[in-house]
Amino acid sequence: MQTESKGDNPRVLVIDDDQALLRMIRLSMTSDGFDVATAQDGIAALEQLDAAEFDVIVLDLQMPRMDGRTFFHEMISRGHRPKVVVLSAYGAEEAQRELKIAAAVPKPFDPDDLIETVRRVALRKRASTTK
Amino acid sequence: MDPSTGLQSNTDPIFEEASSVSHPFLRVLEPPLTPKRTSRIDSQDVQQYRDLMEAIGVAVYTTDAAGIITYYNQAAVELWGRRPEIGKDEWCGSWKIYHPDGITIMPHGECPMAICLKENRPIRGAEAIAERPDGTRVHFQPFPTPLRDDSGKLVGAINVLVDVTDRKQAEDELRESESRLSVAMTAGQMGSWEWRIADNTVSWSEALEQIHGLQRGTFGGSFEAFLADVHPDDRAGVQEMIARSVETGTHEIEYRIIRPDGQMRWVLGRGQLVRDASGTPSRMVGVCMDITERKQAELAALRLGAIVESSDDAIVGKDLNGIITSWNAGAERIFGYRADEAIGQSIRLIIPEERHHEEDKVLERVRNGDYVEHFETVRRRKDGTRVDISLSVSPIRMPSGQIVGASKIARDISEVKRAEEALLKSIAVKDEFLGLVSHELRTPITTILGNALVLQRRTDSLPEENKRQALRDIATEADRLQRIVENLLLLTRVDVAEHVEIEPLRLQPLIAQAIDVFQRRNPRRSVRVTSEGDIPIILGQPAFIALVLDNLISNADKYSPPENPIEITVHRNGRRNVEVCVRDYGIGLDEEEAEQIFTPFYRSPRAEAQAKGIGLGLAVCRRVMEAQGGTIRAVARPEGGCDFIFTVKRYRSSRG
Numbered sequence: 001m002q003t004e005s006k007g008d009n010p011r012v013l014v015i016d017d018d019q020a021l022l023r024m025i026r027l028s029m030t031s032d033g034f035d036v037a038t039a040q041d042g043i044a045a046l047e048q049l050d051a052a053e054f055d056v057i058v059l060d061l062q063m064p065r066m067d068g069r070t071f072f073h074e075m076i077s078r079g080h081r082p083k084v085v086v087l088s089a090y091g092a093e094e095a096q097r098e099l100k101i102a103a104a105v106p107k108p109f110d111p112d113d114l115i116e117t118v119r120r121v122a123l124r125k126r127a128s129t130t131k
Numbered sequence: 132m133d134p135s136t137g138l139q140s141n142t143d144p145i146f147e148e149a150s151s152v153s154h155p156f157l158r159v160l161e162p163p164l165t166p167k168r169t170s171r172i173d174s175q176d177v178q179q180y181r182d183l184m185e186a187i188g189v190a191v192y193t194t195d196a197a198g199i200i201t202y203y204n205q206a207a208v209e210l211w212g213r214r215p216e217i218g219k220d221e222w223c224g225s226w227k228i229y230h231p232d233g234i235t236i237m238p239h240g241e242c243p244m245a246i247c248l249k250e251n252r253p254i255r256g257a258e259a260i261a262e263r264p265d266g267t268r269v270h271f272q273p274f275p276t277p278l279r280d281d282s283g284k285l286v287g288a289i290n291v292l293v294d295v296t297d298r299k300q301a302e303d304e305l306r307e308s309e310s311r312l313s314v315a316m317t318a319g320q321m322g323s324w325e326w327r328i329a330d331n332t333v334s335w336s337e338a339l340e341q342i343h344g345l346q347r348g349t350f351g352g353s354f355e356a357f358l359a360d361v362h363p364d365d366r367a368g369v370q371e372m373i374a375r376s377v378e379t380g381t382h383e384i385e386y387r388i389i390r391p392d393g394q395m396r397w398v399l400g401r402g403q404l405v406r407d408a409s410g411t412p413s414r415m416v417g418v419c420m421d422i423t424e425r426k427q428a429e430l431a432a433l434r435l436g437a438i439v440e441s442s443d444d445a446i447v448g449k450d451l452n453g454i455i456t457s458w459n460a461g462a463e464r465i466f467g468y469r470a471d472e473a474i475g476q477s478i479r480l481i482i483p484e485e486r487h488h489e490e491d492k493v494l495e496r497v498r499n500g501d502y503v504e505h506f507e508t509v510r511r512r513k514d515g516t517r518v519d520i521s522l523s524v525s526p527i528r529m530p531s532g533q534i535v536g537a538s539k540i541a542r543d544i545s546e547v548k549r550a551e552e553a554l555l556k557s558i559a560v561k562d563e564f565l566g567l568v569s570h571e572l573r574t575p576i577t578t579i580l581g582n583a584l585v586l587q588r589r590t591d592s593l594p595e596e597n598k599r600q601a602l603r604d605i606a607t608e609a610d611r612l613q614r615i616v617e618n619l620l621l622l623t624r625v626d627v628a629e630h631v632e633i634e635p636l637r638l639q640p641l642i643a644q645a646i647d648v649f650q651r652r653n654p655r656r657s658v659r660v661t662s663e664g665d666i667p668i669i670l671g672q673p674a675f676i677a678l679v680l681d682n683l684i685s686n687a688d689k690y691s692p693p694e695n696p697i698e699i700t701v702h703r704n705g706r707r708n709v710e711v712c713v714r715d716y717g718i719g720l721d722e723e724e725a726e727q728i729f730t731p732f733y734r735s736p737r738a739e740a741q742a743k744g745i746g747l748g749l750a751v752c753r754r755v756m757e758a759q760g761g762t763i764r765a766v767a768r769p770e771g772g773c774d775f776i777f778t779v780k781r782y783r784s785s786r787g
Contacts (some may be wrong), residue, residue: 018574020604024581027597031589062570089573090566107570108577111584 010055010122015071016087017063025058028111029093034118042066044082046074055122056102058114061088061095069107070098083121085114170380190271190292192276196285198222198248202611210292212263212273222248223290225261232661233260233268240561244290251285251374258295263398270296320421320594325400327414328353328377333357344420362387362395365398373402377412380404385422397426443519445541448527456536465543469511479540483511497526497537519544524701567746570614575608610652614681618747621678621755631758633784635668636676638701638709645680646699649688656697663702669709669781675755676779679763682748683713690717704719708778716772723774725765729753752777 009076010035014025014077029036038052039045041063048054057075061068068086075082086095089107102121105114181204184191189211199220208214210604215224222245237541239245243254253276261269275290316323322339328334335343335350343350343360350356354373361369365386376382382402384545387395402417449455455478458470466473466481475478482490486508493503503524509517520541525538529573582601590598639662646658686705687697695716704710710762718737720728727733731750749765756763763777 018578020578020608021574021581022576023600023604024585027593027601028581028585031585031593062566088570089577090569107573108580109582112588 009034009043010116010118011053012056013045013048013054013082014058015037015039015042015063015068016058017041018060019061025111025114027130029115029118032115034115035087042068042071042074045071046078049075049078049080049082056083056085056118058085058087058105058118061086061092063089069095069099072101083124085117085121086108087114136420148757158726166538167475187478190294191289192224193287193289193291194221194244194248195287196248198226198245198288201287207292210269210294212265222419223261226264227262229260229262229268231260231270232257245577246286247277247290247503248285248288251277253277254309256405261292267292268296268773270299291371291488316418321418321453322420323416323418324357325414325416328412339419342396342419343388344392344394344396356507360388360390362389369400376402377404377415382417385426395423397423442540443542445539445543447473447478447537447539447541449478450536450538450714451494451498451534455489463540465512465518466510467543470511481512483509483517486528493524494537494541499526500526500534500535502526507704508542519548525608566621572612574610578608579605579612592648607652615747617678618682618751631672631675631755633672633759634668636671638666638669638676638711640712642680642699642701645677646650648681649684653688657695658684658699659696661698661700663700666701669779670782671759671761671779672755675759679752679777680711680713682752683777686748687713687715691715703781704778707781707783709781710776712776713772714772714774718771720765720767720769722767726768726775728765729763749775 009032012029014029014036015038016025017024017040019040023057025120027039036039037048037052039048043077045057045068046058048082048121049057063071066074069089072084083102084126085103085105086092086099087105087109087129088095092104092106095101102124103117105117157652161484181202184202184204185206187204188206190204190205190207195201199218200215200220200222200513201217203215203217203224209729211226213224213226225239225242228239228242229235230237237259242259244255255274256272256371258270258272261271261532263269270294272295273290273292275288277285278287278288279288280510313322316336316338319487320342322342323336324339325334331354333350333352333354333356340347340350356377357371358366369386372384382400384400386398386400388398389395398419399422400419401525402415404412405414405416407413414770432679435735439459442459442461443464445465446455446457447455447460447462455473455476458473462473463469463746468480479487479490489508496503503522506522506524508520508522510520512518521544522539522541524537524539526534527538528534535660537688551560572723579704582605586593586601593601640659646660649658650656683695691697698712698714699714701713702712720735723731724735728735728746729749731747734746749763753763756779759779761777761779763775766774766776768774
């Protein structure tokens with residue numbers, strides 16, 4: 001939807017159906033110098049992924065139109081290999097194990113903890129392929 | 132033969148020293164071997180009387196006054212088992228004599244004949260036992276009688292010995308059989324009775340009084356007294372059967388009696404008519420047996436049979452070769468074979484080919500006395516289809532413990548399997564619900580918390596516009612949270628509180644207030660209200676009406692394009708009701724969905740795609756409308772969009 005670039009910080013795509021939540025995450029991340037894009041559902045997110053490269057994806061699992069899991073599999077099948085941090089109000093850790101995802105942050109969370117997690121994940125060895 | 136009758140002349144002068152009177156008896160007594168009397172005795176007469184004595188067939192012998200045996204007949208020889216020596220053996224020709232107890236020896240000198248001679252009187256009523264040289268014994272009654280001459284002088288005695296061995300034996304046997312009968316009757320809880328028809332008196336044995344629960348000797352002694360004990364429902368039948376048996380001769384009746392303590396017992400009565408010499412029925416005798424336990428067992432068996440028959444499960448008996456011996460209605464229903472088609476066939480009839488080996492194992496276990504419990508398998512119906520069953524097999528044992536077959540209970544578990552699936556599904560639904568509620572509650576909390584923390588930590592560096600937006604989001608999300616919580620609480624509370632306080636209300640101010648609340652949240656959406664005619668006062672609960680209005684307006688907002696106004700119309704519906712319609716221009720609904728959307732947590736797939744929600748709002752609306760005696764429904768419009776219509780009752784004052 002919108003991209004704000006700030007130096008060498010990781011490029012992050014946040015996917016959540018809740019606009020207020022997206023605003024809050026973007027506010028906290030950009031004020032911390034992140035380059036943040038947002039999408040309200042999986043379909044919009046795939047379009048963004050096809051258009052630009054991201055280091056980390058912050059993904060909500062429960063979304064209308066295309067849920068987080070479906071999006072994840074679709075993204076992999078399209079060859080995208082960004083690091084993924086899942087957000088979920090219910091069963092976040094379970095989904096992390098199931099999808100073998102880098103990290104899980106259960107809702108509700110302190111935005112600074114999310115930022116810390118994204119930063120930590122981004123510092124790991126870069127995913128081998130991104131389209 | 133009673134010898135006393137034959138010897139009625141025993142007091143007569145029957146012995147004469149020199150008698151011209153030819154008394155035959157006297158001559159018999161004349162010892163033929165006594166030389167001095169030989170000349171005076173007509174030997175022909177003697178022979179005649181001897182022949183007579185022999186012909187009597189009863190043991191007879193005579194002695195002289197000293198007790199020396201002077202004569203005996205052949206019957207006496209047979210009784211004694213020996214021939215005593217005439218002129219030498221005294222008192223009695225028996226080898227040994229015992230008292231009637233058969234143990235105590237009776238010396239010959241003390242035998243009844245000896246007493247008769249010593250005391251010069253006839254002896255009657257004595258009994259003794261003679262033992263023969265071969266050891267056999269004879270129970271006899273002696274009838275010793277003194278013989279006197281004309282002057283009354285004792286000259287000897289005659290004794291007749293009557294063999295009573297057979298009678299004694301019969302008496303013993305009778306006594307024994309009576310005691311056996313008594314034991315049997317006691318053991319069989321059997322009592323006896325006798326009814327003398329002429330004077331209508333009835334006597335009962337003690338055992339029968341016991342059966343009737345009466346104290347010994349307290350039975351009333353009449354047919355009516357008996358009838359009074361009989362269960363009222365059985366009385367007429369018993370009376371009729373007994374009356375008929377006076378004609379037919381016998382009866383056999385099962386009936387109930389009520390004991391004085393109120394306890395009910397079952398009795399089997401058998402009776403036999405006895406006629407007098409003229410053939411007139413004089414009395415009836417019989418026995419009664421307490422058959423309560425047997426009856427109870429029979430009833431239990433009947434009940435058990437009924438249970439087996441009415442069981443939904445297939446209950447099948449088979450012998451140790453696997454041949455079906457019984458087949459209940461449940462088996463007919465599950466397997467499709469009738470009892471007459473199945474009984475006599477091998478149980479393999481219902482076992483699919485590939486599972487025949489199961490039966491071998493089952494039979495082996497049964498032969499060993501083992502049980503097979505809840506073994507889930509598959510059987511074949513008559514039409515060839517398969518049925519999932521849970522099988523329990525138990526050995527059938529005779530009371531002796533011998534295993535003669537097996538009973539198998541098969542339960543059709545297709546239903547259970549379906550229920551299991553339904554349960555799993557409901558667990559999945561619950562899981563989904565928890566996920567949904569968590570998401571709906573935690574997402575606003577995350578936004579509120581996140582914004583609050585960002586504002587707190589970076590308030591100096593944030594642009595003014597971002598701060599304002601963050602604060603707005605906090606307020607909106609808190610409001611959203613509040614509404615979700617309110618709905619959840621209402622949904623559960625209204626469930627419990629069936630009756631809700633309702634009061635007369637004006638509808639317009641409530642609608643105006645609901646719009647006001649809504650527009651503070653959504654200032655850009657326009658809402659139009661149209662009312663047709665006067666809006667009467669309604670009956671309802673103001674908070675509930677407000678809640679329903681708020682839910683419907685919010686829904687219309689969620690699903691309508693931003694440019695469409697939300698339209699609310701109010702109109703009377705008949706004389707008693709008022710309808711409020713909230714119209715949206717959204718995605719619309721099909722007929723099925725129009726009903727389903729009022730189910731808690733139901734979310735239409737299309738609605739899901741369009742807006743988030745937890746599926747509670749409409750369910751809560753329906754609950755609170757019904758609690759107020761109203762209704763709510765959704766009507767899809769052909770041109771698109773939906774009308775949500777709720778109906779409330781019009782208030783009618785008691786004055787009309």
